[in-house]
Amino acid sequence: MLRRTSRRCAAAPRRLPKRFHFIEPCAGKGALLDSLIAAGGECLAAFDMEPRRTGIERCDALTLTPADLPDDALIITNPTHSRDLLHPMIEHFASLASTWLLIDSDGKENERSAELVSQLQIYQPIGRLVSSLAPR
Secondary structure, three states: OHHHHHHHHOOHHHHOOOOEEEEEOOOOOOHHHHHHHHOOEEEEEEEEOOOOOOOOEEOOHHHOOHHHOOOOEEEEEOOOOOHHHHHHHHHHHHHHOOEEEOOOHHHHHOHHHHHHHOOOOEEEEEOOEEEEEOOO
């Protein structure tokens, strides 16, 4: 699973700057985190409700505040795919910083997601991977 996730994430960095700062609020085992660091990113913080590796802090992503993010930091994460949690996360993250999410690519076609997707600057499906930027 770790390798498969990393391979699928490989296409996302093409739209990222060569150097960037990010936080990962749903870090899990850190697979995406590792891919982003390999692509030139500097991780400023990594969180998860149930961290599965050292270096990832226990934190509910919905409790993050603007004070938790430096001005130039992106939020980049592979959030839960449960719509009941995903939609509030999208809204919350987008209110904090430019946000890149790995979400299922049927989100654009889903009626429940239509309002959120319409707010995206970029919607780039890449198989299962979708990178999306939400403006501050």
